[in-house]
Amino acid sequence: MDFQVVVLAGGNSKNLTPLVSKELPKPLLPVANCPVLNYVLHQLEQSNLKDLIVVVEGEDAALLVGAWISGTFIDRLHVEIAAVPEDIGTAGALRAISHHLTAKDILVVSGDLVSDVPPGALAATHRRHDAAVTTMLCSIPVSGPLESGSSGGKDKAKKLGRYNIIGLDPSKQFLLHIATGAEIEKDARISKRILHAVGQMEMRSDLMDAHMYAFKRSVLQEVLDVKDTFQSLKEDVLPYLVRSQLKSEALLNRTPQGEENSNEKVSSQNNQAFISRILANASTPSFHGIYSENPAGSSSTRKTHKCCVYIASSSSYCVRLNSIQAFMDINRDVTGDADHLLSPNNIIGPSPKLGTKTTVGPNCRLGEGSEMGDKCQVKRSIIGRHCRIGSHVKVVNSVVMNHVTIGDGCIIQGSVICSNVQLQERVELKDCQVGAGFVVTAGSEYKAESLAKKEK
Secondary structure, eight states, rough: OOOEEEEEEEEEEEGTTTTTSSSSSSOOOOTTTEHHHHHHHHHHHHHTTOEEEEEEEEEHHHHHHHHHHHSTTTTTTTEEEEEOOTTHHHHHHHHTGGGGOOOEEEEEETTTEEEEEEEHHHHHHHHTTTSSEEEEEOOOTTOOOTOOOHHHHHHHHHHHTTTEEEEOOSOOOOOOEEGGGGGGGGOOEEEEHHHHHHOOEEEEEEEEEEEEEEEEEHHHHHHHHHHOOOIIIIIHHHHHHHHHHHHHGGGGGGGGGGGGTOOEOOOOOOOTTTOOOOSSSSSSSOHHHHHHHHHTTOHHHTOOOOEEEEETTTTTOEEESSHHHHHHHHHHTTTTTTGGSSOEEEBBBOOOOOOOTEEEEESSSEEEOOOEEOOOOOOEEETTTTTTESSOEEESSSSEEESSSEOOEEEEEEEEEEEEEOOOTTTTTESSSOTTTTTEEETOEESSSSEEEOOO
């Protein structure tokens, strides 16, 4: 479809400390023993979108990610690795590589998105409407919004501020309003002029911006050039395009000038709010329709652009790996209800060695070359490659990465154990994260702790 794809893969995310490190940047974090970036690249390949720029924060991380892609997708994808500085934001990353963008349309995908929604569906919607931008919306995951952090009670208030308030036209094809971040905690203000222009707007708070966008390249580059302080696609670029769309289109319905700055106040307290306002005759064409019928209008109408949406099915899986809780949730999901996202390999890898009376329950995954002693129990957990696990060990609701040594009698619940960790005998961990290469001494007990080597 002549789309150029940009995958914003990130680098060493602070939200994922101590899971990420210089040796294991965020794009290579394992989901069911497979780098999270693999899930996005596989979906793009399935949609025949094979011309990619993978943007990685930091030179060292870019080298590691490039080496993995070369070994995994050789002769399958045409991938260019672009290293950008850290902490410049999603818009900043696109601005840094804008000279590489040459196609008519650009598909931008977050590299931490684990989803079964085909990117090609978004691209097709974008082309069908000849839109300036098309964004994918999906249902909020059961565990919380895509940006959620820890699921602890202290973060519940923080979670509420992560939802979006989205305004759609009656056909649910066009994005008319979006409020994100701190804007959510205030009452939403909708211009009367906009309501007059569209006739009817549906306000939704049960949908999330999935961080997958299709842009018309000329529009994207103009915004990045003119608005050089914009850092975020979601919080800066997308709302700007939506606002400017409405300003130009509202002129087409000749709303009186006096109403331009008056607002209709809409409470955002109730989730899944639905507000329908009929302020014009229902038979009035949408402004997109008016523009298409009257292309020879004034100069202001010539600049009218469309902001469209592709709404994924409510049964679709769509979650971003951008927090430790999300890492746990996704690893649990892809070995459970979302196991269709897994590669066709067996759940238990080649040649695992299991001791006598050792049990591995459903929704588990064991990496190749790992060994377990006698009378071990593994429930709803993932064990990486080449791990050595002693006898009488319990691993429940946890992720154990590669080359981990676990001594006899250890109990691990709800925890993440990074690569090359050594747990000595009788260690008990609950809701902990143990950074790469850390040694936990015999008999230690930790709860809700983050254990990691001190950086030199």
